[in-house]
Amino acid sequence: MSSPSFVITAASQISALGCGIGALSEALTKPQQPVAIGPFEYHAFDEPVFGYKVNGFDPEAVLGKKGLRTKDWATKLLLGTFELGFKEQIAQRTAAGECPGFAVGTMFGSVASIGDFLSESIVNGVHAVNPQAFANTVINAPTGNANIRYENRTLSATIANGFGSSFGALVYAVDYLRHGYADSVIAGGFDEISYYALLGLQINKLSSNNLITPFAQTPRGLCIGEGCALFLIESAERAETFGIPVLAPIAGIASFFDPPQTGASELPGGEGLARAIQEACDQAGITPAQISWVASDANGTVLDGVEAQVLQSIVPHAPVTSYKSRLGECMGGAQALTVACAIVDINAQRISGIQADYPHLVKTNLVTQTRFCDASYVLITMLTCEGYCGALILKRS
Amino acid sequence: MELVEIKTAIRALITEIAEDMEIPAEKIVDNALFIKEMGLDSMALLEVLATMEKKFGITIPETEFPTISTIEKCAVTVKKYIDLKG
Numbered sequence: 001m002s003s004p005s006f007v008i009t010a011a012s013q014i015s016a017l018g019c020g021i022g023a024l025s026e027a028l029t030k031p032q033q034p035v036a037i038g039p040f041e042y043h044a045f046d047e048p049v050f051g052y053k054v055n056g057f058d059p060e061a062v063l064g065k066k067g068l069r070t071k072d073w074a075t076k077l078l079l080g081t082f083e084l085g086f087k088e089q090i091a092q093r094t095a096a097g098e099c100p101g102f103a104v105g106t107m108f109g110s111v112a113s114i115g116d117f118l119s120e121s122i123v124n125g126v127h128a129v130n131p132q133a134f135a136n137t138v139i140n141a142p143t144g145n146a147n148i149r150y151e152n153r154t155l156s157a158t159i160a161n162g163f164g165s166s167f168g169a170l171v172y173a174v175d176y177l178r179h180g181y182a183d184s185v186i187a188g189g190f191d192e193i194s195y196y197a198l199l200g201l202q203i204n205k206l207s208s209n210n211l212i213t214p215f216a217q218t219p220r221g222l223c224i225g226e227g228c229a230l231f232l233i234e235s236a237e238r239a240e241t242f243g244i245p246v247l248a249p250i251a252g253i254a255s256f257f258d259p260p261q262t263g264a265s266e267l268p269g270g271e272g273l274a275r276a277i278q279e280a281c282d283q284a285g286i287t288p289a290q291i292s293w294v295a296s297d298a299n300g301t302v303l304d305g306v307e308a309q310v311l312q313s314i315v316p317h318a319p320v321t322s323y324k325s326r327l328g329e330c331m332g333g334a335q336a337l338t339v340a341c342a343i344v345d346i347n348a349q350r351i352s353g354i355q356a357d358y359p360h361l362v363k364t365n366l367v368t369q370t371r372f373c374d375a376s377y378v379l380i381t382m383l384t385c386e387g388y389c390g391a392l393i394l395k396r397s
Numbered sequence: 398m399e400l401v402e403i404k405t406a407i408r409a410l411i412t413e414i415a416e417d418m419e420i421p422a423e424k425i426v427d428n429a430l431f432i433k434e435m436g437l438d439s440m441a442l443l444e445v446l447a448t449m450e451k452k453f454g455i456t457i458p459e460t461e462f463p464t465i466s467t468i469e470k471c472a473v474t475v476k477k478y479i480d481l482k483g
Contacts, residue, residue: 069417128451131443 005236006174007246007397009184012085013340014077015227015327016052019062020084024344028352029370032326034210034223040195042119045202050210051193052225052328070132071145072113074192078104078142079149081228086186089232090150093184100232101155101182102146103173105165105189107332109139109158112194142190155182163329164255164388165189166229166336171255171390173233183234188336190228197331198224207300212329214298214322215308215366217359222299225328229336248343248394251377252280255390258383267302270310273381273389277314280391284377288314291393292375293351293367295342297382298322299329305361307383312363315379321367325354335382339392342378346396349374398453398479404472410448411468414441427468449475455482 012020017027034050059068059076062083068076082090086100093100113136121129135141140158147156155176161168166189173187191197198206205221207213212223231247239246256279258272281288294311298304299322311320323341324330330337345352353367360366375396382390404427412425414437424435431437446457446465455478457465465471 065416066419067417069414124451127456128447130447132440 006177006233007236007239007249008231008233008343009239009244009246010085010089010232011230011247011340011343012081013227013229013337014054014057014081014084015229015330015337016055016225017326018056019080021340021344023056024341025348028323028326028341028344031355034212034328037193037198037224041116042123043195045198049198049206051223052326052330053193054226067149070135072110072136074106074110074112074190075136075142075145077192077226077228078146078190081188081190081230082146082150082186085230086232094151098183099152099154100184100186101157101176102143102152103155103157103159103169103176103185103187104143104146104230105159105161105167105169105332105336106139106142107160107162107165107191108194108197109160110136110141111196112192113137113141115194115196155185159189160332161388162386163331163334163384164382164386164390165332166334167255167382167390167392168388170231170233170336170339170392171253174250174253177233177235183238185233186230187233188228188230188333190333191226191331193224193226205301211300212325213300213356213358214296214325214354215304215320215360215364216300217361219300219302219304222301222329225324225330227327227330227333227337229333229340231336231339246397248346248397250392251286251395252283252391252393254279254283255382255388257387258389259387260385267306268383268387268389270306272387273307273310273383273391274314276389276391277310277379277381280379280393284393284395286377286393289317291315291318291377291379293373293378294318294320295338295378295380296320296322297324297335297338297384299324301385303383303385307381308361308364311381316365318379319351319365319367319373321351321353323352325356335380335390335392338380339394342380342394346375346378346394398476400472400476403475403479404468406452407445407449407468407471407475410445411435411437414444429468430466445471453479455479
């Protein structure tokens with residue numbers, strides 16, 4: 001199998017850790033606490049709910065006032081991330097005849113818009129519904145709005161793979177480039193906190209103490225987050241030819257499906273994740289022993305135990321962190337945000353730990369505080385409750 | 398409900414929509430045609446009607462829509478259905 005020779009040349013993010021890649025540098029070294037979520041316009045929970053809300057993002061300040069009025073929060077998050085990281089790049093490349101495609105992952109898209117649209121019609125009658133809001137009620141509305149704003153005429157894909165949507169978008173983008181369909185793709189993912197997302201997660205999934213504790217000995221459940229991260233991906237050859245600075249080469253990327261097993265545990269066995277890690281290493285031309293550290297997908301649920309077992313068996317030497325301890329579970333934006341954090345850390349020669357200390361699974365080499373690490377290869381793992389698993393290896397540029 | 402109050406409400410919403418569409422404020426006059434002279438679109442008009450229906454608790458039949466072409470005419474129609482509602 002040939003190695004993908006693709007690189008990330010620009011990145012952008014909006015999350016609980018702030019706006020822009022630069023915001024991550026300092027924010028990653030500090031603990032982050034969830035905040036109370038709500039109130040919601042049409043519904044309420046019996047108990048307070050906490051989550052990792054986006055911090056410091058003013059849509060009007062970033063995007064200007066025009067055209068924002070009927071855009072929902074999910075769209076604003078995506079557009080804001082585009083604007084902060086790629087506005088000039090898109091304009092310059094488009095003027096030069098190269099139009100970056102868009103591949104955006106999301107688990108729920110604008111489910112808040114869908115739910116509120118229906119709720120409004122139920123509560124106040126169908127005549128009260130704002131027709132302009134209807135345009136937001138499709139999962140690809142945010143990406144579609146990005147197409148309009150940035151005059152995209154090439155690839156526009158919305159990837160909905162549940163909790164692994166942003167990873168799916170990255171896989172899609174690399175495959176698209178590998179086939180030569182485009183010179184560059186802006187890929188990543190987003191999701192927003194909404195009543196409707198929480199409604200589904202509320203059933204035995206949300207943390208009992210409102211904290212997210214990756215790899216905890218006693219899994220308490222996840223804590224919801226929101227955010228968006230995007231990357232400009234292109235071939236290494238192209239970046240070199242045009243003298244484009246590289247943030248991080250993608251040394252390997254692979255995904256598999258490992259469905260939850262029937263029986264008492266109803267957990268995936270871990271074989272899929274193990275295969276993905278090996279495949280990604282093969283693409284990178286390295287052995288697992290050369291992985292410097294791991295940015296995991298652990299989110300405080302029982303699935304962490306499966307991921308811990310796989311990591312222990314394949315990369316037992318590697319320190320492990322989880323950025324979800326500060327970002328929350330950002331669903332369709334999760335792995336993209338993890339990649340963004342990993343890029344910052346790998347270039348800063350450090351591992352940002354979970355910034356907390358609690359009894360964790362003994363088989364994990366969990367990093368709790370930020371430490372120096374001159375890494376060559378960083379492994380980013382994904383293991384979702386739907387059975388989607390993956391591995392992405394970043395190389396230090 | 399006085400006509401002037403209704404007009405004020407409509408004008409406020411149209412102004413908000415117009416700002417978002419970067420339509421110059423001087424175009425927002427009571428007798429200017431929504432689409433041809435102000436530059437609004439049909440979706441914006443539907444929003445205005447839906448908002449007025451919700452605000453005043455009325456239902457405007459679709460048969461009235463073609464006649465609602467200015468702020469003035471919109472206000473007259475809204476008042477008509479407020480008065481009908483009693």
